[in-house]
Amino acid sequence: MIRQLSRPHRNRGDRIFQGWTWLMAATVLALIGLLLYELVLGALPAISRFGFGFLTGQTWNPVSGQFGALPAIYGTVVSSLLALAIAGPVGLLAAIYLAEFAPPWLDGPLSFLIELLATIPSVVFGLWGLYVLVPVLRSPIETTLHNTLGFLPLLGCTPLGLGMLAAVAILALMILPYVTAVARDMLRAVPDDQREAMLALGATRWEMAWKAVVPYARSGIVGGMMLALGRAVGETMAVTMLIGNRPEISACLFSPSYTLASQIANEFTEATTDMYVSVLIELGLILFAVTLILNGIARLLVWRVRSKS
Amino acid sequence: MRYLSIVSLFLTAAILAACGGGAKPVSRPAQSPAAQSATIQITGAGATFPFPLYSRWFYEYGAKDPSVRFNYQSIGSGGGIRQVTAKTVDFGASDAILNAEQRAAAPDLLMFPTVAGADVIAYNLQDAAGQPVPGGLKLTPGVIAAIFLGEITQWNDSRLAQLNPDVQLPAQNIVVAHRSDGSGTTFLFTSYLSQVSEAWKQKVGVGTSVEWPVGVGGKGNEGVSGVIRQQPGSLGYVELAYAAQNKIAYASVQNSAGAFVAPTLASITAASDAFGNALPADMGQLLVNAPGKESYPISGYTFLLLYKDMADCAKAQKLASFVQWAITEGDQTATELLYAPLGSNVEQKVVQRLKTLTCEGGKPVTGK
Numbered sequence: 001m002i003r004q005l006s007r008p009h010r011n012r013g014d015r016i017f018q019g020w021t022w023l024m025a026a027t028v029l030a031l032i033g034l035l036l037y038e039l040v041l042g043a044l045p046a047i048s049r050f051g052f053g054f055l056t057g058q059t060w061n062p063v064s065g066q067f068g069a070l071p072a073i074y075g076t077v078v079s080s081l082l083a084l085a086i087a088g089p090v091g092l093l094a095a096i097y098l099a100e101f102a103p104p105w106l107d108g109p110l111s112f113l114i115e116l117l118a119t120i121p122s123v124v125f126g127l128w129g130l131y132v133l134v135p136v137l138r139s140p141i142e143t144t145l146h147n148t149l150g151f152l153p154l155l156g157c158t159p160l161g162l163g164m165l166a167a168v169a170i171l172a173l174m175i176l177p178y179v180t181a182v183a184r185d186m187l188r189a190v191p192d193d194q195r196e197a198m199l200a201l202g203a204t205r206w207e208m209a210w211k212a213v214v215p216y217a218r219s220g221i222v223g224g225m226m227l228a229l230g231r232a233v234g235e236t237m238a239v240t241m242l243i244g245n246r247p248e249i250s251a252c253l254f255s256p257s258y259t260l261a262s263q264i265a266n267e268f269t270e271a272t273t274d275m276y277v278s279v280l281i282e283l284g285l286i287l288f289a290v291t292l293i294l295n296g297i298a299r300l301l302v303w304r305v306r307s308k309s
Numbered sequence: 310m311r312y313l314s315i316v317s318l319f320l321t322a323a324i325l326a327a328c329g330g331g332a333k334p335v336s337r338p339a340q341s342p343a344a345q346s347a348t349i350q351i352t353g354a355g356a357t358f359p360f361p362l363y364s365r366w367f368y369e370y371g372a373k374d375p376s377v378r379f380n381y382q383s384i385g386s387g388g389g390i391r392q393v394t395a396k397t398v399d400f401g402a403s404d405a406i407l408n409a410e411q412r413a414a415a416p417d418l419l420m421f422p423t424v425a426g427a428d429v430i431a432y433n434l435q436d437a438a439g440q441p442v443p444g445g446l447k448l449t450p451g452v453i454a455a456i457f458l459g460e461i462t463q464w465n466d467s468r469l470a471q472l473n474p475d476v477q478l479p480a481q482n483i484v485v486a487h488r489s490d491g492s493g494t495t496f497l498f499t500s501y502l503s504q505v506s507e508a509w510k511q512k513v514g515v516g517t518s519v520e521w522p523v524g525v526g527g528k529g530n531e532g533v534s535g536v537i538r539q540q541p542g543s544l545g546y547v548e549l550a551y552a553a554q555n556k557i558a559y560a561s562v563q564n565s566a567g568a569f570v571a572p573t574l575a576s577i578t579a580a581s582d583a584f585g586n587a588l589p590a591d592m593g594q595l596l597v598n599a600p601g602k603e604s605y606p607i608s609g610y611t612f613l614l615l616y617k618d619m620a621d622c623a624k625a626q627k628l629a630s631f632v633q634w635a636i637t638e639g640d641q642t643a644t645e646l647l648y649a650p651l652g653s654n655v656e657q658k659v660v661q662r663l664k665t666l667t668c669e670g671g672k673p674v675t676g677k
Contacts, residue, residue: 062491063514130535138540158482162525162536241535245489245526256525262489266528269357269385270491270517273410 039288042281049275054282060247062267067279069286071247075257076290079164079239080232083171088225090172091179092214095221098180099187100209111184118177126241129170134161134242137169142254157252160244164257167243171235175228182224186217219306226298233291236261260287348375349627354382355389355402358426358493358548359611362648363402366635369642373634377627386493387517393418393614399624401614404493405517406593417617419666420592421659422610423636424648425581427572428498429552429559429607432544433537434464437477444558447472447569450598450606453562454506456483456544458513459523464542479542486536486545489526491517497609498546501597505606546607549577550647564606565598574649576605582652592662608649618667625668633663 046054050067057068094114098107138161149155190213198212199205214221236259244256245266260283271277353363360383367379384392386403393401394415407420430453434442452468455461461468465478488495496517503510513519527533530551537543537557549572552559561569570576580599588594596608613632619625636659640650651659666674 059520061520062518063516063520130532130539134539160484160525161540240489240528241532245528246521246524262528266490266526267518268491270387270493272387272390272405272408272491272517 036288039281039285043278043285045275046278046282050279054279055286058247058249060263062271062276065273065275069260069283071249072258072260072263072283073286073290074249075164075243076233076259076261076287079167079171079243079257079259080229080294082164082168083175083232084225084229086168086172087176087179087228091176091225091228092183092221094176094180095183095187096209096214098184100205100213111181114177114180116177117173118181122174122235122237123241125170125174126238129166129238129242133169134166137161137166146254153251154253157250157255159254160256162242162244162256163254164243164250165253167239167257167259168253170238170242171232174235174238175232178228178231179225182227183217183221186220186224187213189220190216219302222301222305223298226295226301229294229298230291233294234261234287236265240265260284260290349377349623350380351377351400351624351628351631352380352382352398353389353400353402353613354384354392354398355614356386356404356493356611357383358404359402359424359648362424362639362643362646365642365646366631366639369639370631370634374627374630377631379631385491387491390614393616396620399619399621400628402612403614404609404611405496406595406612407614415616418614419617419662420612420614421632421662422592422594422651422655423613423632424643424650425577425596425608425610426497426648427549427577427605427608428494428501428546429549429572430544430562431534431537431547431552431557431559433539433541433558434481434544435479435541437465437479442476442558444560445571446476446558446560447563448560449563450501450505454502454509457485457487457502457522457524458506458508459485481542484536484540484543485521485524486527486533486540486543487521487524488518488529488533488546490528490532492529493517493609493611494530494546494548495519497595497597498607500595500609501607504595504598553647562606564602564604565600566602566604568602570603570605572605572607574644574647576603577608577649578652580604580606580608581610581649581655585652585654585658588655588658592659610651615666617665618670619674620669622668622672622674625666625674629663629666629674633660636660 046067050057054067054069055073056070057066058070059066059068060071061067098111102110138159142159142161142165145155146159194212194216195208198208203211239259240262243259243262245258245262246256247258247263248255250257264280264283264287268277268280271280360381363381367381371378381402386405389401390403390407390411392398394411401418407418412418430448432442432446434446436442449472452461452472455468462483464481464483470478496515499513499515499519502513503515513522524545525536527536527545530547533545533547534551534555534557537545537547547557559572561571563569579601580596583599583601583604584594584596592612594610596610598606599608615628615632619628636651636656643650650656668674
């Protein structure tokens with residue numbers, strides 16, 4: 001529409017601007033392409049050496065040169081999903097409060113504080129986690145869980161403080177502002193007709209929020225959650241400091257685990273052989289793939305939600 | 310519209326300029342003769358362990374000889390070796406001895422030990438009465454290996470109790486902490502364990518990162534000491550300087566002469582002295598398990614990596630004089646920062662070897 005309208009009296013400034021934006025958009029695409037190309041190129045020796053077995057291998061022994069990525073893939077997916085399972089509902093409820101119920105004098109400061117949470121550097125989260133969160137997690141939280149429900153394999157191992165649960169907790173905290181901020185904006189964008197219609201039918205304010213406003217904003221909220229999930233998948237520093245860094249798959253929530261991003265960050269600087277470097281680059285490629293797959297699922301979810309409503 | 314396009318143009322140009330500017334000091338290969346006579350830029354990359362010392366040395370040497378400027382990137386030993394092999398930097402630095410693959414890639418690269426450091430076995434322990442156990446817990450090589458292999462899991466294990474009859478060791482799990490990032494510290498520690506324990510050598514081996522039988526991983530010295538400080542009953546290895554500055558308790562380790570030795574600068578230099586006569590021609594020597602009653606057994610050198618024949622005589626001469634100054638006159642600075650100076654005979658050998666460096670295809674480097 002706009003393009004057609006502007007074509008007849010197109011001036012030079014317009015043309016330059018259009019070309020410029022096109023160039024910038026193309027740059028983004030080219031960067032992604034280049035990134036993928038470099039990753040594949042770097043990972044090629046590892047791919048040809050280990051093949052598909054790399055994705056299912058569970059040994060990680062740099063000394064003997066045996067590498068398997070499954071523990072890190074498992075740790076990445078599980079820690080991110082669990083974090084979203086915690087931050088998702090909390091963030092959504094907080095957003096409903098902010099958008100629908102909070103008095104104006106509280107809404108402003110509260111929103112500001114939540115957004116402030118998103119600007120804290122991840123190393124600060126990591127340090128806070130290590131010195132404040134981990135001791136509290138170890139005792140009383142993990143110790144109590146272990147003593148009362150220790151017969152469950154999920155809670156059966158020795159509480160260390162460091163480990164999967166600590167990583168999940170810090171990730172949940174880190175993605176909470178994203179979930180909240182996006183959901184709040186989505187809820188605010190719902191037209192007032194929706195609310196008025198529901199209230200006119202005799203609904204309580206809660207029913208109005210839950211049955212008329214949230215479903216209307218559903219696809220946007222899910223999108224925001226997926227954005228948060230993407231952030232959790234790629235989070236490196238805070239997770240590395242708290243997850244215990246052990247490439248092992250364990251059903252227990254307290255045991256040390258590993259993620260793709262933290263394994264790369266940990267080992268890249270001192271990777272001493274070419275194969276070792278290549279293996280770490282392949283981890284990066286897998287991380288790329290995991291992010292793409294999760295994004296794809298998110299698109300699918302949004303699309304399904306949208307087509308239903 | 311026009312206004313916007315101009316703004317975006319400026320922004321983009323600014324970003325491009327900023328990126329270009331950031332890359333310049335590293336990628337500029339040669340300077341004009343005029344610039345060279347003003348200051349000579351020498352770039353290096355490598356180990357993080359000696360970085361605080363090297364940057365102090367560069368600063369102090371800059372006051373002595375203002376015509377030379379050093380630029381050192383502490384990107385880790387592996388990265389340093391990679392960069393010096395690719396000749397993108399003038400010198401490298403590594404905590405680990407070059408392995409066969411690395412030597413094959415750069416056969417003319419020479420290792421020069423500069424200072425020595427040590428891994429200490431740090432712990433956080435309260436005795437059975439609830440009192441913190443101070444530094445100086447006695448450990449033998451066999452016990453250390455058994456703990457890191459997961460064979461000793463309790464603090465009141467009879468092997469530990471026997472060594473420390475004065476300490477009421479609690480019935481508590483030992484939480485082992487190790488480095489999760491690849492590091493020279495780990496290389497040194499696993500080299501030591503492989504020498505003192507056949508079981509370790511078979512099951513785990515030596516490396517900058519290894520497959521740990523037990524324990525949790527912390528990133529960097531700060532990560533491991535963070536675990537140790539937070540976790541009652543934990544034990545792990547960290548660099549001496551780090552443990553000392555952070556006031557973490559650490560153990561005395563039995564050396565090959567049978568004496569229990571606390572890690573100090575003196576006991577590390579003693580290890581360097583004790584091994585001095587046996588220094589191999591390539592100087593790639595492990596200091597672990599040194600003979601002599603005073604030697605701390607988990608000591609190790611950190612190395613500068615220089616090419617035997619350097620491309621640029623001006624740089625080569627400055628670099629050689631710097632290294633000579635550092636190891637002969639930089640001791641005071643080193644000890645202040647908790648790095649152990651080389652033993653005297655090793656120091657002499659390094660000075661001798663610096664004189665064998667050449668440049669521009671065989672010309673002798675005219676240093677002092």
